[in-house]
Amino acid sequence: MSELTDLGVKALRDGIRSGEFSARETADAFIAQVAKAKSLNAFLVETPDHAIAAADAADAARAKGDTLAPLAGVPIGMKDLFCTKGVQAAAASHILEDFKPPYESTVSQRLWDAGAGMLGKLNMDQFAMGSSNETSAFGNVVSPWRREGGGNAPLTPGGSSGGSSAAIAARLCPAATGTDTGGSIRQPAAFTGITGIKPTYGRCSRWGVIAFASSLDQAGAMARDVTDCAILLEAMAGFDPKDATSLDAPVPKWEAGLNADLSGKRVGIPKEYRSDGMSPEIEALWQQGIDWAKDAGAEIVEVSLPHTKYALPAYYIIAPAEASSNLARYDGVRYGQRELPDGAGLQDMYAATRAAGFGDEVKRRIMIGTYVLSAGFYDAYYTQAQKVRTLIARDFENAWIECDLLLTPTAPSAAFGLGETTDPLSMYLNDVFTVPSSLAGLPAMSVPGGLDKQGLPLGLQIIGKAMDEQSVLNAGLALEQRAGFTARPEAWW
Amino acid sequence: MSVDKATVEKIAALARIAISEDEAQRLVPELNNIIGWVEQLGEVDTSNVEPMTAVIPNTLRLREDVVTDGNVRDDVLANAPQAEHGFFAVPKVIE
Numbered sequence: 001m002s003e004l005t006d007l008g009v010k011a012l013r014d015g016i017r018s019g020e021f022s023a024r025e026t027a028d029a030f031i032a033q034v035a036k037a038k039s040l041n042a043f044l045v046e047t048p049d050h051a052i053a054a055a056d057a058a059d060a061a062r063a064k065g066d067t068l069a070p071l072a073g074v075p076i077g078m079k080d081l082f083c084t085k086g087v088q089a090a091a092a093s094h095i096l097e098d099f100k101p102p103y104e105s106t107v108s109q110r111l112w113d114a115g116a117g118m119l120g121k122l123n124m125d126q127f128a129m130g131s132s133n134e135t136s137a138f139g140n141v142v143s144p145w146r147r148e149g150g151g152n153a154p155l156t157p158g159g160s161s162g163g164s165s166a167a168i169a170a171r172l173c174p175a176a177t178g179t180d181t182g183g184s185i186r187q188p189a190a191f192t193g194i195t196g197i198k199p200t201y202g203r204c205s206r207w208g209v210i211a212f213a214s215s216l217d218q219a220g221a222m223a224r225d226v227t228d229c230a231i232l233l234e235a236m237a238g239f240d241p242k243d244a245t246s247l248d249a250p251v252p253k254w255e256a257g258l259n260a261d262l263s264g265k266r267v268g269i270p271k272e273y274r275s276d277g278m279s280p281e282i283e284a285l286w287q288q289g290i291d292w293a294k295d296a297g298a299e300i301v302e303v304s305l306p307h308t309k310y311a312l313p314a315y316y317i318i319a320p321a322e323a324s325s326n327l328a329r330y331d332g333v334r335y336g337q338r339e340l341p342d343g344a345g346l347q348d349m350y351a352a353t354r355a356a357g358f359g360d361e362v363k364r365r366i367m368i369g370t371y372v373l374s375a376g377f378y379d380a381y382y383t384q385a386q387k388v389r390t391l392i393a394r395d396f397e398n399a400w401i402e403c404d405l406l407l408t409p410t411a412p413s414a415a416f417g418l419g420e421t422t423d424p425l426s427m428y429l430n431d432v433f434t435v436p437s438s439l440a441g442l443p444a445m446s447v448p449g450g451l452d453k454q455g456l457p458l459g460l461q462i463i464g465k466a467m468d469e470q471s472v473l474n475a476g477l478a479l480e481q482r483a484g485f486t487a488r489p490e491a492w493w
Numbered sequence: 494m495s496v497d498k499a500t501v502e503k504i505a506a507l508a509r510i511a512i513s514e515d516e517a518q519r520l521v522p523e524l525n526n527i528i529g530w531v532e533q534l535g536e537v538d539t540s541n542v543e544p545m546t547a548v549i550p551n552t553l554r555l556r557e558d559v560v561t562d563g564n565v566r567d568d569v570l571a572n573a574p575q576a577e578h579g580f581f582a583v584p585k586v587i588e
Contacts, residue, residue: 102568201548215548245551313531324508331509333581338574346586351511363510367520368527370508371496384534386544391537393548425526441548466549 004029005171009074009228010255012174016058016073023055023062023073027117030075033172034119039493042141042157042167043120044080045088051075054117069115071235077167077176080121081128082108082219083208087118091210092136093126095357096336105208106240107177107219114235119173122163126359127327128184128212131430133162134418135361143192143415144170144489148455152492155415155456158188164222165192169489175223175232179209181216182315183411183434186446189222190410190459193448193487195476196222197229200466201441202247204233205240213322214245216315216438226447226476230254233469249467257470260478263297265471268403272308273433282409282458285449289407289460289479296478301403305395310388311436316428317372317385318439324369327362330354364424393440400465405475408433410446410459437463447476448485457487495525 004026007015016023031048058073083089083101090096104112112118126135133140133156143157143166157166161178165188168176178185180198189196197220204219211217221232234254240246269290274283290300332338332353339352358366372381399406412432421427437444443466446459460479464472496504501520505512512520570576575583 099572102565102571202551215545241554241556244553245547245549247549247551248554307537310534310537313534316527317531317534328509332574333583334569335572336574340584344584346584347509348511349584350509351506354509355511358510364520364523364527366508366510367501367504367524370504371500371524371528372531374504374507380535381531383544384537384539385531386546387539387542388534388537389545390542391539393545423526424523425530439545439548 005033007174008224009071009175009231012074013071013231016062017068019062023058024052026073027051027055027075030119030173037170037172037493040142040144040166040170041139042123042163042170042172043077044090044092044123044138044163046120047087047118051117051119054112054115058115069113070231071111072115073117074115075117075119075173076111077120077122077164077173078108078118079161079164079177079179080124081179081210082177083210084108084118084121088121089210091127092124092138093357093359093362094137094337095330095354099335101208103208106205106242107209107236110238111235116235122167122176124163125160127210127323127362128160128179128181129323129361129365130159131183131187131427132156132416132418132421133159135359137359140418141166142418144493145192145415145456146489146492150454154418156191156418158191158415160184161188161222165189165194168192168194168222168224170493175221175228177219177236178222179217179219180438181213181319182438183431185220185222186434186444186459186461187411187430189446191415191457193457193485194222194224195226195229195445195447195480196220197233197445197469197472198443199233199237199469200247200443202245203237203469205243205246207240207242211326213319214326215322216319226473226480227255227258229445230258230473252470254470254473258477259474260481261297262293262475262478265298265405265475266301266403267293267298267475268301268303268399268406270303270305270308270399270406270408272305273408279413281452282412285458285460286409289449292479292482293407293475295482303399303402303406305399305436307388307391307395308436311392311439312428312432314385314388314392315431315435315439316368317381318389320365320369321373321382322369324366324373327366330357361424389439392436396440396442404465405471406463408461408463410434410461414452414454414456414458433461442466443469443472445472445476447479447483449479449483450485451487496521496528
């Protein structure tokens with residue numbers, strides 16, 4: 001038998017069900033890997049007891065002959081953005097250091113109800129604001145991947161769900177939760193050679209997910225393959241009356257519905273995504289993806305999304321505006337850290353607490369958001385951005401007349417070195433291919449397509465119609481089968 | 494539109510973030526870069542376009558007007574930096 005930690009969600013679930021191995025052995029194997037991998041800095045908190053309790057419950061249920069829950073005994077990682085009862089949820093920020101939520105997020109509760117156990121809380125960009133994991137207040141995650149012949153220069157695992165992507169790529173957990181506001185599941189998945197799906201906005205409850213930009217934030221699944229993502233997402237999704245934007249729609253049986261035959265599907269290639277500056281390797285990967293889709297039976301059509309170039313600037317008005325409002329709650333009164341200089345009054349306490357507690361990128365975005373919402377500027381910036389957002393969503397609606405899915409690269413490059421990108425604006429450009437579908441609330445996923453010349457993973461993105469995660473997953477499966485991606489980072493940690 | 498140091502200080506005050514002279518100075522070009530870049534949205538003709546309010550069509554739900562939670566005072570206060578006598582405590586605000 002191969003190492004248990006080499007198995008994915010489906011293989012673990014099925015092996016535990018059939019009794020090939022116990023849930024306890026599985027949990028122990030992953031816990032040991034997590035404990036050995038401190039140098040990756042992927043976990044902020046380790047919760048072996050949680051994983052063991054779920055494993056023991058699964059083994060006991062099996063011994064009694066009970067039907068096992070969908071994820072019984074499968075240990076997973078939980079992004080630090082999710083509130084977990086009694087376990088620190090800090091959004092990787094000092095301002096929430098030591099915050100132990102007295103309640104559980106809906107998504108994490110659904111996973112525990114499905115029988116999963118938690119190995120720990122995963123590092124991330126602070127408040128999910130970042131594309132490289134460098135904004136974490138607790139030090140960045142280091143990607144398990146290294147450039148071939150490039151020495152040991154530490155690389156980014158992507159962001160913001162970089163702890164999740166690194167932990168899965170390094171086989172510290174078979175799957176993890178992520179959240180995606182402008183690409184925070186898909187870009188880290190692409191950078192680490194794993195798979196990640198952001199479902200339609202509203203599929204997964206936002207209740208108990210620490211808010212960044214509420215009209216964009218959406219939880220999703222990250223795992224090593226498409227089937228595992230389908231299994232995890234099925235457990236996470238579902239209507240929740242506690243979230244006003246939760247979709248009151250049944251959760252399809254995505255795993256059972258998987259089908260890699262794309263006959264009759266029209267796959268659109270948006271011409272605006274083909275920029276002059278696109279790297280030849282990314283362009284070649286994209287062409288490869290197009291050929292794979294054709295091979296799977298899809299018809300390829302060129303489509304136009306004319307407002308694509310305005311998606312990023314619109315996002316960098318809307319997301320900071322919502323963040324400035326959402327993060328107003330961190331005031332040093334109800335939870336988190338308080339900074340109280342000698343003799344300070346209430347207003348001084350707020351300002352000192354927020355100055356000490358927020359990182360530079362978070363402050364930058366709060367200030368941009370405050371500016372674009374301030375009197376006299378609101379219409380010129382915020383209202384205009386929301387109008388452009390309408391046009392971007394309309395672009396997709398028009399594209400759906402001609403196609404059923406869109407295929408693009410996930411990110412404009414492979415993972416870059418930590419510390420290599422210092423200008424905020426250049427960092428923002430990482431999300432150029434992922435932000436438009438976020439603004440339109442559409443389901444989108446990244447699957448590994450291959451390796452670049454440096455031996456680093458590159459991802460392909462599939463975008464689907466609202467509520468049509470099944471077609472996205474199916475196309476992902478078709479690409480996955482043809483890519484035959486088996487590369488993995490050599491363990492150095 | 495570009496921001497100067499006084500504007501940066503005003504925004505910081507509105508956002509309740511204390512900043513030093515040096516930080517304000519450093520933020521001027523940073524914010525100007527970002528604001529200058531987002532201003533390209535001005536070229537888009539948005540006459541007769543409604544601003545986005547919901548990405549996925551959804552309706553607001555009504556529920557029975559009944560109490561569904563509560564009686565968790567101690568849980569609510571458990572994470573407070575300073576809680577006294579069942580209340581959040583803050584520095585004195587009235588002289």
